[in-house]
Amino acid sequence: DTGVSQDPRHKITKRGQNVTFRCDPISEHNRLYWYRQTLGQGPEFLTYFQNEAQLEKSRLLSDRFSAERPKGSFSTLEIQRTEQGDSAMYLCASNNFFSPDNEQFFGPGTRLTVL
Amino acid sequence: SQQGEEDPQALSIQEGENATMNCSYKTSINNLQWYRQNSGRGLVHLILIRSNEREKHSGRLRVTLDTSKKSSSLLITASRAADTASYFCATVDANSGYALNFGKGTSLLVTP
Numbered sequence: 001d002t003g004v005s006q007d008p009r010h011k012i013t014k015r016g017q018n019v020t021f022r023c024d025p026i027s028e029h030n031r032l033y034w035y036r037q038t039l040g041q042g043p044e045f046l047t048y049f050q051n052e053a054q055l056e057k058s059r060l061l062s063d064r065f066s067a068e069r070p071k072g073s074f075s076t077l078e079i080q081r082t083e084q085g086d087s088a089m090y091l092c093a094s095n096n097f098f099s100p101d102n103e104q105f106f107g108p109g110t111r112l113t114v115l
Numbered sequence: 116s117q118q119g120e121e122d123p124q125a126l127s128i129q130e131g132e133n134a135t136m137n138c139s140y141k142t143s144i145n146n147l148q149w150y151r152q153n154s155g156r157g158l159v160h161l162i163l164i165r166s167n168e169r170e171k172h173s174g175r176l177r178v179t180l181d182t183s184k185k186s187s188s189l190l191i192t193a194s195r196a197a198d199t200a201s202y203f204c205a206t207v208d209a210n211s212g213y214a215l216n217f218g219k220g221t222s223l224l225v226t227p
Binding site: 004031033035040041042043044045048055056059089091093101102103104105106107108109111 | 146150157165203
């Protein structure tokens with residue numbers, strides 16, 4: 001069990017550029033979640049997948065945000081035309097559909113800075 | 116939207132002292148979870164208490180839940196410098212069953 005991994009750990013980009021983050025969940029986990037955390041706040045839920053199906057995306061912050069999990073394993077989160085307000089930590093978490101209490105296992109996060 | 120709200124926002128104590136932080140939430144829940152986040156890192160699950168439980172212990176952690184008041188408390192006994200971190204409560208909305216709703220967290224500083 002290598003835990004949830006995220007890549008890159010840090011990303012600095014200029015306003016208007018597109019960025020893509022990757023998350024590799026724990027191998028046997030079929031649910032995957034994305035959260036955003038801004039400074040001084042708790043994580044804010046964005047979207048989640050069960051296998052390759054994106055079952056909730058209404059909480060994505062705008063249509064500039066999109067996420068995929070094409071083969072039900074790793075997931076990507078893309079932000080198009082980045083804005084300075086997108087600067088935040090983007091966290092990925094995973095668990096198993098059969099987890100009765102919905103305890104989630106978090107990755108180390110990708111810190112995005114938009115200049 | 117933020118579901119839970121922790122109190123206090125910041126807490127500074129010395130090693131060996133106990134730290135108590137509180138959390139309030141708004142909607143009905145199946146369980147309430149506490150997570151720890153070291154500076155700039157991911158979250159680590161600490162302890163979970165179900166809605167039909169009133170108190171739970173795990174090592175130096177003690178969690179209570181009062182569903183009538185929609186509140187929970189986390190007690191860390193005999194604190195250590197390594198306990199320095201931010202602590203968040205999180206609830207799973209009973210209707211959706213998937214998203215975790217976090218509060219703003221309590222920032223704990225334990226000085227030697």
